[in-house]
Amino acid sequence: MFRKILVANRGEIAIRVMRACRELGVSSVAIYSEADKNALFANYADEAVFVGPSPTSQSYLKMENIIKAALDTGAEGIHPGYGFLSENPVFARLCEENGIVFIGPASYSIDAMGSKITARQTMKAAGVPIVPGVEKGISDPQEVEEIAEQVGFPIILKPAAGGGGIGMKIVDGPQDLASALSSSQSIARSAFGDDTVYVEKYLPEPRHIEFQIMADNRGNTVYVSERECSIQRRHQKLIEESPSPVMTPELRKKMGDIAVRAAKAIRYRSAGTVEFMYSRGNFYFLEMNTRLQVEHPITEMVTGIDLAKEQIMVASGEDLGFSQDEIEIRGWAIECRINAEDPLRDFAPSPGKLRRYRSPGGPGIRVDSGVYTGYVIPPYYDSLISKLVAHGRNRAEAIVRMQRALYEYIIVGVETNIAFHKAVLRNDRFRQGDINTHFIKEENIMDDVKKVAQEDMVKGATLASSLGADTRKIAAIAAAVDSYLSATQIVPGNSVKGKS
Numbered sequence: 352m353f354r355k356i357l358v359a360n361r362g363e364i365a366i367r368v369m370r371a372c373r374e375l376g377v378s379s380v381a382i383y384s385e386a387d388k389n390a391l392f393a394n395y396a397d398e399a400v401f402v403g404p405s406p407t408s409q410s411y412l413k414m415e416n417i418i419k420a421a422l423d424t425g426a427e428g429i430h431p432g433y434g435f436l437s438e439n440p441v442f443a444r445l446c447e448e449n450g451i452v453f454i455g456p457a458s459y460s461i462d463a464m465g466s467k468i469t470a471r472q473t474m475k476a477a478g479v480p481i482v483p484g485v486e487k488g489i490s491d492p493q494e495v496e497e498i499a500e501q502v503g504f505p506i507i508l509k510p511a512a513g514g515g516g517i518g519m520k521i522v523d524g525p526q527d528l529a530s531a532l533s534s535s536q537s538i539a540r541s542a543f544g545d546d547t548v549y550v551e552k553y554l555p556e557p558r559h560i561e562f563q564i565m566a567d568n569r570g571n572t573v574y575v576s577e578r579e580c581s582i583q584r585r586h587q588k589l590i591e592e593s594p595s596p597v598m599t600p601e602l603r604k605k606m607g608d609i610a611v612r613a614a615k616a617i618r619y620r621s622a623g624t625v626e627f628m629y630s631r632g633n634f635y636f637l638e639m640n641t642r643l644q645v646e647h648p649i650t651e652m653v654t655g656i657d658l659a660k661e662q663i664m665v666a667s668g669e670d671l672g673f674s675q676d677e678i679e680i681r682g683w684a685i686e687c688r689i690n691a692e693d694p695l696r697d698f699a700p701s702p703g704k705l706r707r708y709r710s711p712g713g714p715g716i717r718v719d720s721g722v723y724t725g726y727v728i729p730p731y732y733d734s735l736i737s738k739l740v741a742h743g744r745n746r747a748e749a750i751v752r753m754q755r756a757l758y759e760y761i762i763v764g765v766e767t768n769i770a771f772h773k774a775v776l777r778n779d780r781f782r783q784g785d786i787n788t789h790f791i792k793e794e795n796i797m798d799d800v801k802k803v804a805q806e807d808m809v810k811g812a813t814l815a816s817s818l819g820a821d822t823r824k825i826a827a828i829a830a831a832v833d834s835y836l837s838a839t840q841i842v843p844g845n846s847v848k849g850k851s
């Protein structure tokens with residue numbers, strides 16, 4: 352086992368990995384930027400090294416500074432977390448060249464999945480079903496039209512080097528094709544420095560279902576259940592759950608075996624995720640993420656397997672601690688990504704100081720975060736405040752636990768997307784598990800988000816009135832609620848006891 356590991360990331364995921372280190376008796380080294388001087392993760396680590404100014408290009412992406420920090424502190428391995436350098440084969444290679452273990456797959460596996468086109472070619476050759484389309488870059492609108500006629504409209508144009516849904520364009524018919532193609536190319540050029548775009552059929556009623564993979568250096572490869580991530584906004588996941596409501600034991604085995612085949616085709620080791628699109632009973636390989644995912648906690652909750660610890664153990668040369676037959680699914684888990692953003696203003700980021708912060712607890716609740724009261728969320732990085740996870744014996748219990756936890760959550764000082772989560776969780780179709788990636792649009796969830804926000808305002812006003820505030824003034828309501836929260840740190844219930 353390693354003696355010391357450097358965690359090349361920040362925020363909640365840095366703490367998540369350091370927690371695994373602590374349980375394994377491994378020392379942790381944090382790296383931090385100017386903006387993260389007072390961040391929790393930098394304090395949680397056994398050692399912390401300053402790596403540069405706040406912008407990511409000068410700190411968390413500055414490979415030579417990070418390698419130097421590892422060498423200076425004597426760290427034997429680097430865990431990249433997710434984002435930043437986690438899927439950068441150049442960085443993985445740099446670690447390998449410096450005698451530092453990259454806690455993730457080998458650089459050739461990252462390379463193999465780095466381009467969506469190469470990934471499609473490799474998967475097709477391995478007998479993994481891929482979404483109908485092409486396995487080459489296309490720049491001629493005429494050619495795109497011919498492919499579209501074969502697979503049928505609508506189609507989706509995707510940057511080969513893409514990620515985060517950036518530059519993807521859905522095209523309903525030939526009339527929009529040329530402009531969509533040039534727009535996708537120019538977004539790809541500026542975001543990824545590569546304007547290669549290819550075509551896939553745009554599947555109807557698509558559900559995003561992904562399989563967690565774990566593999567060791569000896570080629571032992573298993574699937575650790577699936578996650579459904581169909582609640583998305585602009586192709587970005589907001590709520591994930593495990594298992595998937597459409598899963599049966601037979602389908603799980605079929606998809607899981609194919610996910611293992613996909614991983615073996617690129618000699619994969621460590622934790623990884625094979626993403627599929629599921630549409631009307633069929634499933635197709637979408638892409639493989641060669642890292643630990645944001646949503647990994649729901650898998651940990653239902654299987655009891657600590658994925659971050661397993662990753663470190665297999666990187667240190669140990670065999671996988673379990674076989675496929677030993678993996679069992681217990682109950683149901685849901686994760687809500689709690690972001691500092693304003694759902695009523697098109698989800699605009701809302702960085703700033705957390706004047707009050709109290710996270711929920713109680714049965715079945717897990718909160719992965721890196722914040723505290725008084726912490727200032729910097730504007731430079733993502734807006735994730737925490738990942739709120741609820742586990743229950745079944746889906747219905749996981750949902751009510753999540754609703755109860757959202758009710759308990761106190762976050763004052765920045766806007767959050769909590770109203771969004773409340774609106775989804777009370778939706779009938781969601782509760783029946785009848786979801787797909789268009790759910791938010793199809794159900795007009797944003798109208799309900801406004802209603803939830805309104806209801807929360809009314810509750811605040813009721814509380815303020817019971818406290819004797821002038822409820823004709825928004826500022827007076829806010830001040831009364833704020834001072835109540837600071838005095839009690841409890842969420843105002845529906846029937847507030849107080850002066851009336």
Ligand code: ADP
Pocket residue numbers: 482507513514515516517551552553554555557559583586626628637638788
């Ligand atoms: P990125 O790597 O940019 O995140 P992905 O290829 O993983 O892009 O796709 C992200 C999301 O876009 C999917 O979860 C799904 O919602 C949607 N999507 C992608 N490809 C298709 C497709 N062929 N048909 C329908 N939806 C798709």
